[in-house]
Amino acid sequence: MDIDSLAQTLEAVAARGQRAAARIDASAGARALYSRDCWPYLTLQARAGESARFPPDAVVHATGVDDVVEVVRWCRARRVPLVPVGGGSGVAGAAVPTSGGVALDLKLLDDLDTSRATTGLAWAGAGWIGARLEHELNRRGLTLGHFPSSIGCSTLGGYLATRSAGQLSSRHGKIEDLVVGLTYVSNEGRLVETFGGGHDLTALLVGSEGTFGVIVGAWLRVEERPVHRRSRGYLSHGVAPALDGMRELLQRGHRPAVLRLYDEFDTYISGARKAGRPASAPTLVSRVRQHIGGAVDAAAARHAAIRAANALLGRSLGAPLALNAGARRIYDDCLLVVGVEEPDAELADAVAADVFGAIALPSLGPAPGEHWYAHRYNVSYKMSPLLAAGMFVDTMEVATDWDNLANLYAEVKEALGRHVFVMAHFSHAYVTGCSIYFTFAGFAADDSACLAKYRATWDAGLQAVAAAGAAVTHHHGVGIMKAGALDADHRGGGALFAPLKAAADPDGIFNPGKLWDTPTVFP
Numbered sequence: 001m002d003i004d005s006l007a008q009t010l011e012a013v014a015a016r017g018q019r020a021a022a023r024i025d026a027s028a029g030a031r032a033l034y035s036r037d038c039w040p041y042l043t044l045q046a047r048a049g050e051s052a053r054f055p056p057d058a059v060v061h062a063t064g065v066d067d068v069v070e071v072v073r074w075c076r077a078r079r080v081p082l083v084p085v086g087g088g089s090g091v092a093g094a095a096v097p098t099s100g101g102v103a104l105d106l107k108l109l110d111d112l113d114t115s116r117a118t119t120g121l122a123w124a125g126a127g128w129i130g131a132r133l134e135h136e137l138n139r140r141g142l143t144l145g146h147f148p149s150s151i152g153c154s155t156l157g158g159y160l161a162t163r164s165a166g167q168l169s170s171r172h173g174k175i176e177d178l179v180v181g182l183t184y185v186s187n188e189g190r191l192v193e194t195f196g197g198g199h200d201l202t203a204l205l206v207g208s209e210g211t212f213g214v215i216v217g218a219w220l221r222v223e224e225r226p227v228h229r230r231s232r233g234y235l236s237h238g239v240a241p242a243l244d245g246m247r248e249l250l251q252r253g254h255r256p257a258v259l260r261l262y263d264e265f266d267t268y269i270s271g272a273r274k275a276g277r278p279a280s281a282p283t284l285v286s287r288v289r290q291h292i293g294g295a296v297d298a299a300a301a302r303h304a305a306i307r308a309a310n311a312l313l314g315r316s317l318g319a320p321l322a323l324n325a326g327a328r329r330i331y332d333d334c335l336l337v338v339g340v341e342e343p344d345a346e347l348a349d350a351v352a353a354d355v356f357g358a359i360a361l362p363s364l365g366p367a368p369g370e371h372w373y374a375h376r377y378n379v380s381y382k383m384s385p386l387l388a389a390g391m392f393v394d395t396m397e398v399a400t401d402w403d404n405l406a407n408l409y410a411e412v413k414e415a416l417g418r419h420v421f422v423m424a425h426f427s428h429a430y431v432t433g434c435s436i437y438f439t440f441a442g443f444a445a446d447d448s449a450c451l452a453k454y455r456a457t458w459d460a461g462l463q464a465v466a467a468a469g470a471a472v473t474h475h476h477g478v479g480i481m482k483a484g485a486l487d488a489d490h491r492g493g494g495a496l497f498a499p500l501k502a503a504a505d506p507d508g509i510f511n512p513g514k515l516w517d518t519p520t521v522f523p
């Protein structure tokens, strides 16, 4: 790739705008950095000492929309691949340059226009990191209502390109419900706006994972920031009663901001259950005591349980069937967290009374909800120490309608559970269905065995999703990892994608090797 020519192009753009030129970085460090996103498989490869498989030839940090236009034109003229990159927080390898070329970092595109807020609209550049954007909106009394766990390291462009979901999606919707139009740079290097009636062109770009063009900004639906929260935890014996409660709640028209159900072991791990546990409720220790006949006193049982749990984790991730079966026997309570948020205290009380009054499960009071709010961004960041300790951890989010939900849960849990320790929560619930978020951890004797086990785990999980006729992704996107499972999900979608892609990107420069245009799964 002729980097000097690219640099001259960017200098010319900067001279026209009388500003500094966009930075190009072709150093080994930058190329290695942009060869990976947060897909754990690539992290495992790095841990195994493998060199980066997908480095770009150069990274360009666009400082304005005109840089994006010129980089696209430059790439098209030379048939150089171009991968739009936001935060690089994707967990499926979507932002990985499979064929080299330019990694176009968009984080500096952070203009914001809230002058139409009374209409409920704001314009934001694609590079906004979610937390910064929300902060700026909050300062103006507004919210986007989009709170992914990765809010501190992901961008608006990434949300749009992967159909992201925030933690409060039951009330606010996913990002596709929050965008009313966007502007992208097409293959010819033209700015195209999709803010209009008729055929929904916005939907063509949303979820396209950088394969149709570069999104530079979007009109978003914003609303007055709700500052009054009310929350409750509820106890469910197994997931079924709480799932019925969630479905009925939504189908009767309620829209709580938080609606999360943890299965038995996720309830235990999340710690939220502990926050609302009545003194009389059984604990892990009391369960262990029950199983060993109640022969030891409480303090000894607690220490025994902690020692046993630590020893178990180290050893038993290598024996997932036994670990999964053991977890099922020890714990059987599930926690449902329900929260409402409103801008006005009286309204919050009224909505809370309606919502909480409609739930026929034993209440644990407000503590589990408050605990969840206080720790809601913590869980994802606990994965790194486990990776560093030689294990692997990942999450799999899938979705289906209410009728199929129990089947999907059982089948996927069983399939994953043959390879890894697995738990789940149900966190994005809608009128017609819900998503399931499986978290799993595995261990093998060495790094290459870990990689093999990771692949086998995903193969088994995705096959189970296909057999259950469910959606292979709810909000993490497809990337490289799930590309092989797309046909089972969309049934014929590839036949529609090919001509659309050929029309939108005849030279195939935009993020090659993604969605249906994928040569390899699990490189």
Ligand SMILES: Cc1cc2nc3c(=O)[nH]c(=O)nc-3n(C[C@H](O)[C@H](O)[C@H](O)COP(=O)(O)OP(=O)(O)OC[C@H]3O[C@@H](n4cnc5c(N)ncnc54)[C@H](O)[C@@H]3O)c2cc1C
Pocket: 037, 038, 083, 084, 085, 086, 087, 088, 089, 090, 091, 094, 095, 096, 106, 126, 147, 148, 149, 150, 153, 154, 155, 156, 157, 158, 159, 160, 161, 162, 163, 164, 165, 166, 167, 208, 209, 210, 211, 213, 214, 215, 216, 380, 381, 475, 476, 477, 511
């Ligand atoms: C700890 C952690 C927690 C997470 N929690 C959530 C969660 O709660 N909800 C959720 O939805 N996801 C979550 N994710 C996944 C990830 O954050 C989302 O997929 C997010 O939308 C990716 O945004 P990004 O800016 O990092 O995109 P990147 O990873 O940089 O890119 C993702 C894809 O979007 C494309 N893209 C990026 N910007 C543009 C653009 N401007 N124009 C065109 N294409 C573009 C890229 O080419 C790539 O195909 C989590 C990830 C991590 C690591």
